[in-house]
Amino acid sequence: xxxxxxxxxxxxxxxxxxxxxxxxxxxxxxxxxxxxxxxxxxxxxxxxxxxxxxxxxxxxxxxxxxxxxxxxxxxxxxxxxxxxxxxxxxxxxxxxxxxxxxxxxxxxxxxxxxxxxxxxxxxxxxxxxxxxxxxxxxxxxxxxxxxxxxxxxxxxxxxxxxxxxxxxxxxxxxxxxxxxxxxxxxxxxxxxxxxxxxxxxxxxxxxxxxxxxxxxxxxxxxxxxxxxxxxxxxxxxxxxxxxxxxxxxxxxxxxxxxx
Numbered sequence: 001x002x003x004x005x006x007x008x009x010x011x012x013x014x015x016x017x018x019x020x021x022x023x024x025x026x027x028x029x030x031x032x033x034x035x036x037x038x039x040x041x042x043x044x045x046x047x048x049x050x051x052x053x054x055x056x057x058x059x060x061x062x063x064x065x066x067x068x069x070x071x072x073x074x075x076x077x078x079x080x081x082x083x084x085x086x087x088x089x090x091x092x093x094x095x096x097x098x099x100x101x102x103x104x105x106x107x108x109x110x111x112x113x114x115x116x117x118x119x120x121x122x123x124x125x126x127x128x129x130x131x132x133x134x135x136x137x138x139x140x141x142x143x144x145x146x147x148x149x150x151x152x153x154x155x156x157x158x159x160x161x162x163x164x165x166x167x168x169x170x171x172x173x174x175x176x177x178x179x180x181x182x183x184x185x186x187x188x189x190x191x192x193x194x195x196x197x198x199x200x201x202x203x204x205x206x207x208x209x210x211x212x213x214x215x216x217x218x219x220x221x222x223x224x225x226x227x228x229x230x231x232x233x234x235x236x237x238x239x240x241x242x243x244x245x246x247x248x249x250x251x252x253x254x255x256x257x258x259x
Contacts, residue, residue: 023058023121025113026104032063033074035086035099046086048074048099058120062251068183073116075161077175078109112175115253129254131177136241136256139174140181141231142166144200146207146224149216155204155223159185159196165224176253184244185237194240203230 031053038047050067053060063070082102089095103109118126142165148156161182166173188194207226213219231237245256 025059025117025121026110028053028057028059028063029103030096030100031057032059032070033100033103035096036092037087037095044087046083050074059117062117062120066183066248066251068187069179070116072161072179072182073112073175074103074109076178077112078103079106115176119251119253129176130257131174131254132257133238133241135174136177136181137232137238139166139170139177140185140237140241141228142169143182143185144203144227144231146204146220146227149220149223155207157200157204157227159189159200161186165228180244180248180252181241184241188240188244194236194243196237196240199231199234199236203227203234206230 032051034049034051036047036049038045048071050063050071052064052067057063079102082098086095086099086102089098114121119128143159145158145160145163145165146155147158147163150156166178185196188196190197204227207223210226212222212226242256242258245252249256
C-alpha cells in the first residue's frame with residue numbers, strides 16, 4: 001500500500017512539474033515563433049511568423065486566437081539588433097535555433113510575454129491593469145496615419161504596424177493595448193461589419209472640407225491631428241473595440257472600464 005502511495009505521489013509530482021514547465025511561455029517560443037529566409041527578386045530577407053500550436057500547451061487557445069496580437073509584440077518589443085547575424089546563417093535549423101535563443105535572452109520581450117500569459121501561468125498572483133475607453137482610443141487612433149501629401153495635393157493615408165504616431169505622441173508605451181488595438185483594426189480593415197478602411201476614407205474626405213495650411217508641412221501636421229480627432233469620435237471604431245474586447249477578454253491582460 002505504501003509503495004502504491006509512493007508511486008502515485010511521484011506520478012502526481014511529475015504531472016505537476018510537467019504542467020508548470022508547459023505553462024512557462026519561454027519554453028514555448030520554439031513552437032510559437034518561426035523564422036525563414038525568403039527572396040523578393042534578388043534580395044533575401046527574414047520572414048518571422050507566429051505559428052498555431054497544438055492543444056498540449058496550456059497557451060494554445062491564447063496563441064491560436066491572437067496570432068496578430070503576439071506578432072505585434074514580437075515586432076515592436078523585441079531586440080532586432082541581431083538581424084545581420086541571423087542573415088549570415090544559411091542552415092535552416094541553426095537559424096531557427098539562434099532566433100529562439102535570441103528571444104529567450106530578450107528581457108524586454110520576455111516581460112511583455114509574461115504580462116500577456118500571467119493570467120494562465122500564475123493565476124493566484126494575477127492582477128490585471130484597468131484602462132478606460134478614452135485611453136484605448138488614444139492608442140487606437142494613432143494607427144490611422146496621413147503619411148504624405150502627393151504631387152496632386154491629395155492626402156495619402158496608411159494603416160501600418162511600422163508607420164504610426166505612437167513614438168511621436170506617447171512618452172510611455174503600452175504594449176498590450178497597442179497590440180490589441182492594432183490587431184483589432186488590421187483584422188477588420190476590410191471586414192463586412194466594421195470596415196475600418198471605409199471609415200478611414202470618410203475621415204480623409206472630411207479633411208478636404210477645411211483649408212489646413214498653405215505650406216505642405218503645416219497642412220500635413222494639421223491633417224494628421226484632425227484625423228486623430230475624427231477617428232476618436234468615430235462610432236464604428238468605438239463599437240469595434242468594445243465588441244472585440246468582449247470577444248477576447250478572457251485572453252487579455254487588462255480590464256476595460258466602460259465610461
